[in-house]
Amino acid sequence: MSKWDDPWSAQPLPESNSLAFPLPQLLSRLWNGPQAVSGNTTEKKVKEILQQQFPRAKTIDVVDISGGCGAMFEIIIETAEFKGLSMVKQHRMINEALKEEIKDMHGLRIHTSVPPVEL
Numbered sequence: 093m094s095k096w097d098d099p100w101s102a103q104p105l106p107e108s109n110s111l112a113f114p115l116p117q118l119l120s121r122l123w124n125g126p127q128a129v130s131g132n133t134t135e136k137k138v139k140e141i142l143q144q145q146f147p148r149a150k151t152i153d154v155v156d157i158s159g160g161c162g163a164m165f166e167i168i169i170e171t172a173e174f175k176g177l178s179m180v181k182q183h184r185m186i187n188e189a190l191k192e193e194i195k196d197m198h199g200l201r202i203h204t205s206v207p208p209v210e211l
Contacts, residue, residue, distance in 0.1 A: 134165070134193070135156050138154045138190060139152055142154070142189060146169060146171045146189075150170045150171060151169065152168070153166075153169075154166075158199075162197075163197060163198035164201075165197065167200065167203070169202075169203070170205045170207050174205070174206050175206045179204065183202050183204065186202055186204070
């Protein structure tokens with residue numbers, strides 16, 4: 093019996109990676125399904141939703157940090173609408189605004205702040 097016939101023996105990895113898609117994108121397609129929206133499109137959609145939800149925001153940044161597959165995003169929001177609210181409440185507001193989009197995401201990093209008072 094050769095080592096190739098034994099299912100318990102370690103199999104060597106191929107010399108070259110011949111995958112049609114890079115591994116993160118392939119895994120994202122498996123995770124999100126064939127109808128998955130690309131990261132750039134999702135970034136724009138998430139930013140539009142947040143701009144509608146927080147119209148007085150000084151800063152709204154949405155960045156795909158998953159390597160382009162659209163599975164993980166970092167959101168930075170600076171708005172006076174967070175004044176007096178705990179960080180938990182601020183993050184809940186964002187999660188509520190994005191509740192449908194979050195269903196298709198693997199992860200989300202949220203950074204919130206209140207702009208400094210101008211004198």
